[in-house]
Amino acid sequence: MDSVEKGRIRKVVIAGGGTAGWVAACALTHQFRDLLDITLIESEQIGTVGVGESTIPTIRTFHRLLQIDEREFLSSVAGSFKLSISFENWKRPGDRYFHPFGTTGMNTWSCDFHQFWLDSLRRGMKSELGDFCLETVASRADRFALFDQAGAGAQQWSMRWVKPAALERADVSYAYHFDAVLYAAFLRRKCEGRGLTRVEGKIREVRQDSGSGYVQALVLEDGQVVEGDLFIDCTGFRGLLIEQTLKTGYEDWNNWLPCDRAVAMQIESVEPPVPYTRAIAHEAGWRWHIALQHRVGCGWVFSSAHMSDDEAAAKLAAANDNVPVVREPWIVPFRTGRRLKVWNKNVVSLGLASSFIEPLESTSIHLTLSAVTRLVQMFPHAGIDESMVDRYNDVSRAELEHVRDFVIMHYHLNQRDEPLWRECREMRLPDELARRIQVFRDSAYAWQGEDELFRLDSWTHVMLGQGVVPRDHHPLTRGLGDADLTRLFDAVRQPINRAVEAMPSHGKFIERYCPADPSVWSLRRAPMPAPAGA
Numbered sequence: 001m002d003s004v005e006k007g008r009i010r011k012v013v014i015a016g017g018g019t020a021g022w023v024a025a026c027a028l029t030h031q032f033r034d035l036l037d038i039t040l041i042e043s044e045q046i047g048t049v050g051v052g053e054s055t056i057p058t059i060r061t062f063h064r065l066l067q068i069d070e071r072e073f074l075s076s077v078a079g080s081f082k083l084s085i086s087f088e089n090w091k092r093p094g095d096r097y098f099h100p101f102g103t104t105g106m107n108t109w110s111c112d113f114h115q116f117w118l119d120s121l122r123r124g125m126k127s128e129l130g131d132f133c134l135e136t137v138a139s140r141a142d143r144f145a146l147f148d149q150a151g152a153g154a155q156q157w158s159m160r161w162v163k164p165a166a167l168e169r170a171d172v173s174y175a176y177h178f179d180a181v182l183y184a185a186f187l188r189r190k191c192e193g194r195g196l197t198r199v200e201g202k203i204r205e206v207r208q209d210s211g212s213g214y215v216q217a218l219v220l221e222d223g224q225v226v227e228g229d230l231f232i233d234c235t236g237f238r239g240l241l242i243e244q245t246l247k248t249g250y251e252d253w254n255n256w257l258p259c260d261r262a263v264a265m266q267i268e269s270v271e272p273p274v275p276y277t278r279a280i281a282h283e284a285g286w287r288w289h290i291a292l293q294h295r296v297g298c299g300w301v302f303s304s305a306h307m308s309d310d311e312a313a314a315k316l317a318a319a320n321d322n323v324p325v326v327r328e329p330w331i332v333p334f335r336t337g338r339r340l341k342v343w344n345k346n347v348v349s350l351g352l353a354s355s356f357i358e359p360l361e362s363t364s365i366h367l368t369l370s371a372v373t374r375l376v377q378m379f380p381h382a383g384i385d386e387s388m389v390d391r392y393n394d395v396s397r398a399e400l401e402h403v404r405d406f407v408i409m410h411y412h413l414n415q416r417d418e419p420l421w422r423e424c425r426e427m428r429l430p431d432e433l434a435r436r437i438q439v440f441r442d443s444a445y446a447w448q449g450e451d452e453l454f455r456l457d458s459w460t461h462v463m464l465g466q467g468v469v470p471r472d473h474h475p476l477t478r479g480l481g482d483a484d485l486t487r488l489f490d491a492v493r494q495p496i497n498r499a500v501e502a503m504p505s506h507g508k509f510i511e512r513y514c515p516a517d518p519s520v521w522s523l524r525r526a527p528m529p530a531p532a533g534a
Helices: 018-032 058-065 070-076 113-122 134-140 152-159 164-168 180-191 240-245 309-319 364-377 386-412 419-426 431-443 456-465 475-479 482-502 506-513 518-524
Strands: 011-015 037-042 080-082 084-088 096-100 175-177 197-200 203-208 215-220 225-227 230-233 250-252 261-268 276-282 285-291 295-302 325-333 337-339 347-349
Touching (some): 011 018, 011 225, 018 058, 018 364, 058 070, 058 175, 058 364, 070 180, 070 506, 080 506, 084 134, 096 134, 096 456, 113 475, 134 482, 261 309, 295 309, 309 325, 337 386, 364 386, 386 419, 386 431, 386 456, 431 456
Parallel strands (some): 011 037, 037 197, 084 276, 230 347
Antiparallel strands (some): 084 096, 250 337, 261 295, 261 325, 285 295
């Protein structure tokens, strides 16, 4: 048995920087600064994809674990807040719905709120499901406030923005928009002084043990040799360690997720940022629009079988005509799917090196955070044990497939008439996703598994938003009279409306809470190297 397998893990080497590399470095140095020797190797000559700008609320939990101050973080990354995703033209051109982060209505132990809402439609009552979700109502109004912040100073500051009567709903579920390159730089600063060694350079060679195949060292172009016991591959799509060296293999999901390219660009802000991500479907895919403090990140995601690079770039430019460009368009090729093992021998892959599910539901950074958290919890201090590796891979696979299925659902449930969308509507679904949709279509019943990311509310809002009309719903809802149902709805809507009316605009809140230093803006305008290919 190789010594790495039976020996203690003392030296961890992170290959690659970017968001994945620096997230790993931050988490490991925070948790194991006195137990591990941690080295990160990156080259400033190698660009990053740099388009990961939208997140989900789990990032706030991760930041709390790392004791990251929210206001300092947002000021450093020109960040804005995110309450939801606005899906436009997905069911058919002209339609729009929000997928909010918050809870909707008030559930009972016997049936969920959306069941009562469906029965109200049967009775002829007029409303939208989003009327009963604070995050959706605030998104529609472009408003934002924090009702409950850890720390007395922040709490007192934010309370000035809301009237006491509005505090009946005392929590807001939110995430962030931020500049991914600035985020990596912010995390790097957090790691400095915690015992991390950063090495500048390109990796020329990966040395393996001749018997076990375990990675022993990375050799840089200048001849420097960096040895390690555990290696973390954050080299992006190329997967230098996990794939090019260990030949792990890849499971392709293009048969379910047809888009394989994106054109990305950055433009100046011409209006205040909105507190949601825009995902706008088009004839061959969709485009994103993400408003930060100083600029807007936008991109055109498409299937190369249905649109050329030139046509996609022209359409993205036309969609943002007459707006000054911060960074000219660049092509990002990608391949949806996952490594057959995200942990192979003594290499753990993170970020794009491990998997890629297109950014429709903003899960890319979350999956990296989740994988790093899992690694901390299952860290092989006494040596690598195959049973633990198998468990890590099994949990990772289940998590990825759950997210994959949720994204597939957006493509499949459509009423558009272009070739790509017809193909998606007719494709054979993964069995679990097909069951979920069929159960909801039959009975309006939705659920969230114990370890699943997307909540019942998420499944409900997306399926209804994409045009699934349940044939029936829970019979207990019929036992509530019209007057009682009206009182229930008013009890939900009125506090939400009062809270949103008391909120400032999203832009005003940012100006007072976390304005970015203008030097951050000028720094980010500097030319960057082209991103590495897929």
